[in-house]
Amino acid sequence: MVASEIRALFAVASRPEVVSLAGGMPNIAALPLDVIGGMLDELTRRRGAEALQYASAQGDPELRARICEVMALEGVHGSPDDVIVTVGSQQALDLLTRIFVDPGDVVLAEAPSYVGALGTFAMYQADVVHVPLDSEGLVPAALRETLERLRREGRRVKFLYTVPTFQNPAGVTLTAARRAELLDICAAHGVLVIEDNPYGLLGFDGEPMRALRADDPDHVIYLGSFSKTFAPGFRIGWALAPHAVRAKLVLAAESAILSHASFSQFAVREYLMTQPWHQQIKSFREMYRERRDAMLDALESMMPAGCTWTRPAGGFFVWLTLPEGLDAKAMAPRAIADRVAYVPGTGFYADGQGRRNMRLSYCYPEPDRIREGVRRLASVVEREIELRDTFGTGRAPERSGVDTPGPDTA
Numbered sequence: 001m002v003a004s005e006i007r008a009l010f011a012v013a014s015r016p017e018v019v020s021l022a023g024g025m026p027n028i029a030a031l032p033l034d035v036i037g038g039m040l041d042e043l044t045r046r047r048g049a050e051a052l053q054y055a056s057a058q059g060d061p062e063l064r065a066r067i068c069e070v071m072a073l074e075g076v077h078g079s080p081d082d083v084i085v086t087v088g089s090q091q092a093l094d095l096l097t098r099i100f101v102d103p104g105d106v107v108l109a110e111a112p113s114y115v116g117a118l119g120t121f122a123m124y125q126a127d128v129v130h131v132p133l134d135s136e137g138l139v140p141a142a143l144r145e146t147l148e149r150l151r152r153e154g155r156r157v158k159f160l161y162t163v164p165t166f167q168n169p170a171g172v173t174l175t176a177a178r179r180a181e182l183l184d185i186c187a188a189h190g191v192l193v194i195e196d197n198p199y200g201l202l203g204f205d206g207e208p209m210r211a212l213r214a215d216d217p218d219h220v221i222y223l224g225s226f227s228k229t230f231a232p233g234f235r236i237g238w239a240l241a242p243h244a245v246r247a248k249l250v251l252a253a254e255s256a257i258l259s260h261a262s263f264s265q266f267a268v269r270e271y272l273m274t275q276p277w278h279q280q281i282k283s284f285r286e287m288y289r290e291r292r293d294a295m296l297d298a299l300e301s302m303m304p305a306g307c308t309w310t311r312p313a314g315g316f317f318v319w320l321t322l323p324e325g326l327d328a329k330a331m332a333p334r335a336i337a338d339r340v341a342y343v344p345g346t347g348f349y350a351d352g353q354g355r356r357n358m359r360l361s362y363c364y365p366e367p368d369r370i371r372e373g374v375r376r377l378a379s380v381v382e383r384e385i386e387l388r389d390t391f392g393t394g395r396a397p398e399r400s401g402v403d404t405p406g407p408d409t410a
Helices: 007-013 033-051 061-072 088-100 115-123 140-152 176-188 243-257 262-274 277-302 328-337 367-391
Strands: 083-087 106-111 127-134 157-162 192-196 220-225 236-240 317-321 357-361
Touching: 033 262, 061 083, 061 220, 061 236, 061 262, 083 088, 083 243, 088 115, 088 157, 088 192, 088 220, 088 236, 088 243, 106 115, 106 140, 115 127, 127 140, 140 157, 140 176, 157 176, 176 192, 236 262, 277 317, 277 367, 328 367
Parallel strands: 106 127, 106 157, 157 192, 192 220
Antiparallel strands: 083 236, 220 236, 317 357
């Protein structure tokens, strides 16, 4: 268990004078909190005796049925019997890793990959092997080559972990053609796919992408969450798994927590049954699109030459690459001193990559704050370029281990 070197910085980053482009926190100010409050009050008065009691480890049956309706928007047709409710999708990932991974087993993950997943894999002593992605998502040819190499080495891959839609941290989306190819490759090699999809309904253009699980229900475990499309405070996520895996997940959940929070489940169920949640998701999408546009416009007009970044079509994040010779991790304290915060790219790799990268989040700050944050960041980068040109490149010491996130940075 290794503590994050950057976590201490975010105690400073939370000060009001600092523009934080670091956190992945959804902006729940867009929720009608008075309506939600009335709903919860009515729930307590009408069904409080049930909502405040113990629940099953698999989760409330009616909520599981409603979850299937949500997944259907992405082409997934699952049975409520194969859904298990979890404490956010993070717990589902933890339980799956506990079930499948022994120390030294290989787990494939995108490069870069979600920092919370890397922390879980490290806790169970998995050997994470990265597969590169580009602007169209994970690269199938690289996945095939990696699997063939590992097979020649006699190493068994337990699963591929992927965030195919509006990826965290890169913001890119796996294309439809690549989705089919990825599934074919993994099926040919007998590799399970864990599809983590917290942002799938938060696209800015058109209908939701078809989930991987929709096209291969036998070999894909789907992870979902209401943290981004409703509210993270309820901590309700889920896994949709093949029946045999679902049974093991229930046993693992019983061991970990005995039962889930009944009140949170009842609250989310009531929200899905009584509130216009489709319209609320549309409101979230419009809000995040405006903030995405503010960030991309600011980056285009202010960042020095040599910087590049992704252009997400949904979700929360932009992935920025600094010019050669700059180190985002070494630069982070100096950015904090200039009252702007980001997450250095090294936290999103298990092998020390990512020193020229940073993740920028546009989900929480107002557009004007985003533009001001980018202005401050551009000034820091300009000074770093001047130092590089004057004194040459410098590297911070390498460090083993995975930076584990706090909830505000994940």
